[in-house]
Amino acid sequence: MDNPAATRTLSLFGHLYLVLMLIVIAGILTAALIMQYIFGELPCPLCLLQRVAMFGVCFAVILGLRQGDTARTTGLGLVISIFLLVVAVRQTLLDIYPRPGHEYIGSAVLGLHMPVWSVLIAVALIAGYALKLTIFGDSEHRPDLASYPALQRIAAAVSLYVIVLCAINLGSVVVQCGLDECHTTGYRLLEKMR
């Protein structure tokens, strides 16, 4: 694109798109923590792997925001989104068939269970990346995020929030699983201390 003003506008909206993606994923991860600690729903191993995949997508977005949004960072986000989709579909297929003692993990939110929400989130992420590529193309030679100080501050704050969320999840996993397999029966370390 030869027009500098148009290039700058496209770059601004490209960065804004990534920041909004990061805010949405951070919101989903916050909701997962609220379900765990307020409603007492312990995550299963596959649920935790889905959280890891969402943090991975956050990593790809933060990498794009901090080091420049390239085809590689988009590809990384897509690969991790596909991993999220595979794990979520696997869990949905596991729970779709009623078995004694193995009901759907967690309660339904707006009529859908968590793994089904994960499938929708993964599809939305893949669609989001496809839309980003279609609208903004490769933004390798466009102004970076430092050209927009206000947006850069917002991106830094949300990135820091994602890191704090990951730290809370790490602590939670240590208490729930210790160094062994994870189970949804309770917090392993707390049970040992009793």
Added chain:
Amino acid sequence: MMTAIFATMFLALLVLWLGRRAIAIGLLAICLALSVWLFLFEIYSPDYGFRMPWLQTERTAPAAAQRG
């Protein structure tokens, strides 16, 4: 294993925040490799793995033969 996965993911995000891109990507690669390994373990482990009983993958004897 899950603890190791979350620890490497946390370190990857933290190192990326500190600006060490190459190390961060290396940590993310380790995290993803461990995640894929654990996912496959969950599927195939005879003790801890999950099965999908509605997907019949083994040949079974006909009902008449079972009745003898």
